[in-house]
Amino acid sequence: MLDPEERWRLIDKLARETVEYGADRSTIGSVLAELTVKPLTGIPFALAVLYGFWGFFDAFAGFFTDGFFVPLFDDHWLPWIQNAFPLKGSWLYYILVGDPEAVNSFEALGMLTSGVFVAIGVVLPAIVAFYLIITILEDSGYMPRLAVLVDTVLHKIGLHGFAVVPMILSLGCNVPGVASTRTLETKKQRFMMMILLSVFIPCGAQLGVMLSLIPEFFGYIMIYLLAGFFVFGWILNRLIPGRSPEIITDVPPLRIPTFKNVSRKLWVKVKGFFTNAIPFVLLGVGLVNLLYLGGVISWLANSLEPLFTGWFGIPKETVAPLIAGFLRKDLAVAQLSAIDMSGFQLITSVVIISIYFPCIATFSMIIKEGRNSGGVIKVLGGSLLTLITVVFLWGGLLHLIGILLGVA
Amino acid sequence: MNRKILDTLLALVGACTFIPGLLEILFGLTGETYTWAILSFGGDYDLWRGLILVASGSLFFFTINQPISVQKRAQAVLASAMIWIVGGIEILSTVLNSIPGGEGSWFNTTSEFLSYYTGPFTPSLLLLPVSLVLVILVSSVEVKNDS
Amino acid sequence: MTILLMGHPNVGKSAVFNRLTGANITESNYPGTTVDFTEGYAFIEGEEYKIIDVPGTFSTEPKDEAEKVALDILAEHDDPIVIVVIDSTKVERGLYLAFEVMERGYRVLIDLNMWDDAEKHDLEIDVCQLEKILGVPVVPTVAISGKGISTLVENVPSASRTDIGELREKITNL
Ligand SMILES: Nc1nc2c(ncn2[C@@H]2O[C@H](COP(=O)(O)OP(=O)(O)OP(=O)(O)O)[C@@H](O)[C@H]2O)c(=O)[nH]1
Ligand SMILES: [Mg+2]
Numbered sequence: 001m002l003d004p005e006e007r008w009r010l011i012d013k014l015a016r017e018t019v020e021y022g023a024d025r026s027t028i029g030s031v032l033a034e035l036t037v038k039p040l041t042g043i044p045f046a047l048a049v050l051y052g053f054w055g056f057f058d059a060f061a062g063f064f065t066d067g068f069f070v071p072l073f074d075d076h077w078l079p080w081i082q083n084a085f086p087l088k089g090s091w092l093y094y095i096l097v098g099d100p101e102a103v104n105s106f107e108a109l110g111m112l113t114s115g116v117f118v119a120i121g122v123v124l125p126a127i128v129a130f131y132l133i134i135t136i137l138e139d140s141g142y143m144p145r146l147a148v149l150v151d152t153v154l155h156k157i158g159l160h161g162f163a164v165v166p167m168i169l170s171l172g173c174n175v176p177g178v179a180s181t182r183t184l185e186t187k188k189q190r191f192m193m194m195i196l197l198s199v200f201i202p203c204g205a206q207l208g209v210m211l212s213l214i215p216e217f218f219g220y221i222m223i224y225l226l227a228g229f230f231v232f233g234w235i236l237n238r239l240i241p242g243r244s245p246e247i248i249t250d251v252p253p254l255r256i257p258t259f260k261n262v263s264r265k266l267w268v269k270v271k272g273f274f275t276n277a278i279p280f281v282l283l284g285v286g287l288v289n290l291l292y293l294g295g296v297i298s299w300l301a302n303s304l305e306p307l308f309t310g311w312f313g314i315p316k317e318t319v320a321p322l323i324a325g326f327l328r329k330d331l332a333v334a335q336l337s338a339i340d341m342s343g344f345q346l347i348t349s350v351v352i353i354s355i356y357f358p359c360i361a362t363f364s365m366i367i368k369e370g371r372n373s374g375g376v377i378k379v380l381g382g383s384l385l386t387l388i389t390v391v392f393l394w395g396g397l398l399h400l401i402g403i404l405l406g407v408a
Numbered sequence: 409m410n411r412k413i414l415d416t417l418l419a420l421v422g423a424c425t426f427i428p429g430l431l432e433i434l435f436g437l438t439g440e441t442y443t444w445a446i447l448s449f450g451g452d453y454d455l456w457r458g459l460i461l462v463a464s465g466s467l468f469f470f471t472i473n474q475p476i477s478v479q480k481r482a483q484a485v486l487a488s489a490m491i492w493i494v495g496g497i498e499i500l501s502t503v504l505n506s507i508p509g510g511e512g513s514w515f516n517t518t519s520e521f522l523s524y525y526t527g528p529f530t531p532s533l534l535l536l537p538v539s540l541v542l543v544i545l546v547s548s549v550e551v552k553n554d555s
Numbered sequence: 556m557t558i559l560l561m562g563h564p565n566v567g568k569s570a571v572f573n574r575l576t577g578a579n580i581t582e583s584n585y586p587g588t589t590v591d592f593t594e595g596y597a598f599i600e601g602e603e604y605k606i607i608d609v610p611g612t613f614s615t616e617p618k619d620e621a622e623k624v625a626l627d628i629l630a631e632h633d634d635p636i637v638i639v640v641i642d643s644t645k646v647e648r649g650l651y652l653a654f655e656v657m658e659r660g661y662r663v664l665i666d667l668n669m670w671d672d673a674e675k676h677d678l679e680i681d682v683c684q685l686e687k688i689l690g691v692p693v694v695p696t697v698a699i700s701g702k703g704i705s706t707l708v709e710n711v712p713s714a715s716r717t718d719i720g721e722l723r724e725k726i727t728n729l
Pocket of ligand 1: 261564565566567571581584585586587588589610611612668669670672696697698699700
């Protein structure tokens with residue numbers, strides 16, 4: 001084996017012999033690439049991109065959900081299945097169809113009514129729109145630039161050691177986000193980011209449902225979650241022993257995304273949604289209905305009521321979505337939006353849905369990755385401890401803020 | 409075309425972006441809507457559109473007085489891209505809004521469908537073609553200087 | 556027979572993998588997309604090869620868990636063929652990794668990917684001379700369009716080992 005210095009020396013010589021660099025012309029692409037990471041020009045542009053993101057989402061998901069799926073499910077599917085399904089009054093009817101008198105698909109609460117409607121009518125358009133934009137941003141090379149930009153801004157305000165790429169990845173889905181913490185150097189960083197991501201960063205499906213069902217509260221919820229991300233990141237960084245070295249992101253060139261790659265990636269995601277997500281959404285609805293029938297939900301709701309109304313300031317009925325949230329957070333948000341409560345309570349309960357526990361898929365990824373980050377027991381113990389602290393402090397604080405503002 | 413003319417154009421487009429942007433911020437903050445000829449201000453998220461236009465306009469101003477270079481060109485492209493994003497979203501949502509029928513029917517009738525396209529329009533939509541032409545001009549000047 | 560695709564993050568390993576195996580794994584324009592390995596199969600000249608898309612690595616001394624995965628894969632397989640994928644606009648750092656792999660005595664084939672980018676930057680790489688000096692096949696490719704992939708495949712059987720002492724001599728005498 002050569003030593004690194006000699007290796008570099010040989011390669012330098014070899015490259016000088018065989019590689020000829022063209023005149024270093026800066027192209028419009030490379031200048032644009034620079035402008036997008038400089039805060040002065042990059043931040044306004046990022047703002048425009050986010051606006052575009054939101055605008056596209058709003059138009060696209062609104063077109064399918066409000067334009068076609070809502071009338072389809074509410075006016076045709078729901079009344080048909082309410083009548084056509086036999087055994088009205090039985091437990092099977094309750095689980096599969098739900099309320100025979102319901103006039104909209106949100107409130108019917110059956111697997112074949114609310115379940116299918118939420119999965120196909122709400123989440124599907126939302127994630128198609130969401131992943132389409134994410135994929136374009138990824139393939140154009142804008143994503144890592146946004147990461148560098150955010151990183152620069154974080155440093156300016158004195159926040160160091162956050163891994164922005166896993167953070168942005170997590171916005172798509174927490175599972176690859178947690179997986180990508182592998183590229184971090186120290187155990188401390190991996191542990192910290194794993195917890196912060198899975199607790200505070202809502203995934204694409206959840207973001208999508210929030211954007212289409214409760215857009216008016218979206219901003220508040222995100223700001224509160226991100227604030228939590230940084231506050232607890234700062235605290236954890238101080239508490240956990242170990243180093244968190246700077247993270248250098250290699251910024252790739254800007255490219256025009258190819259139609260083929262974008263459509264292929266989108267297709268993989270949509271296929272994954274049909275095979276992995278839809279069964280879980282239906283299962284979630286079924287499980288909650290079963291627990292209702294068994295009296296478990298009302299028992300839980302009553303015994304947790306002091307905590308829910310006293311500490312968090314949310315109605316006890318939110319217990320059912322919280323259970324569904326173990327399986328799918330998007331479903332949980334959809335169920336929350338059907339519960340009768342004040343705007344501030346809705347914000348609080350969505351925040352709590354986001355932070356109370358990672359979904360099953362993310363949780364199993366944490367266990368898997370935990371092995372590489374200091375042992376499963378340590379990681380799991382640490383996560384649970386952090387989780388409980390976060391839920392109580394951050395959830396309670398929001399209630400307190402509400403009281404101080406006079407809205408809770 | 410020489411630099412003076414180009415800079416004048418950049419300043420003009422910059423002003424036509426900056427001022428409506430300011431107005432949009434204003435209407436966004438007050439929540440009012442206002443229509444003047446075919447221009448309309450206000451509506452959901454107008455504050456954001458205003459902020460983006462103001463930033464874009466400022467970037468146009470910034471390119472003035474620089475020698476014609478790749479830098480200048482890229483800045484003009486970036487400023488225009490911000491207009492295109494806002495304007496593009498406007499077009500997309502108009503098109504997608506015009507198709508479904510709402511109560512009772514799946515699709516809109518032709519006349520209802522067309523009524524979506526008669527205006528008034530937001531500033532970004534009207535600026536979209538203008539900035540497109542400007543970018544083409546800026547690029548063409550570059551090419552001439554190169555050879 | 557096993558083929559490992561190794562290289563820095565974001566050089567197009569997954570794109571090459573998809574081309575070779577017809578698979579559909581995620582390619583993204585940011586480093587660190589692949590953090591776990593993916594296996595696929597391809598028939599090359601009548602023989603079945605197992606192809607593994609390895610997470611991006613900067614060198615053979617691991618700095619993080621993703622790189623550790625990469626090096627474990629390298630150590631695990633019995634005499635694999637290593638296709639070192641290099642971003643043609645960043646030849647030097649790619650060669651660094653290639654050298655390390657060659658020094659460990661593996662059969663190596665070098666893939667100069669992103670050749671289209673190199674052309675755009677007026678970068679000229681003397682592939683023939685590089686091949687002659689290194690003593691391993693060097694193939695320019697554009698993984699997203701598929702250009703050069705068939706040549707890459709043809710050259711898999713001729714992947715070869717290099718005597719590093721000789722290589723040092725050759726370069727020093729250039
Ligand atoms: N222009 C050009 N782009 C390419 C080429 N090969 C791959 N790409 C693009 O480069 C980006 C990175 O490709 P990947 O295949 O994800 O890279 P990777 O080496 O697997 O990266 P990691 O998994 O992060 O280590 C993607 O956007 C590809 O579409 C090529 O030959 N030319
Ligand atoms: Mg890859």
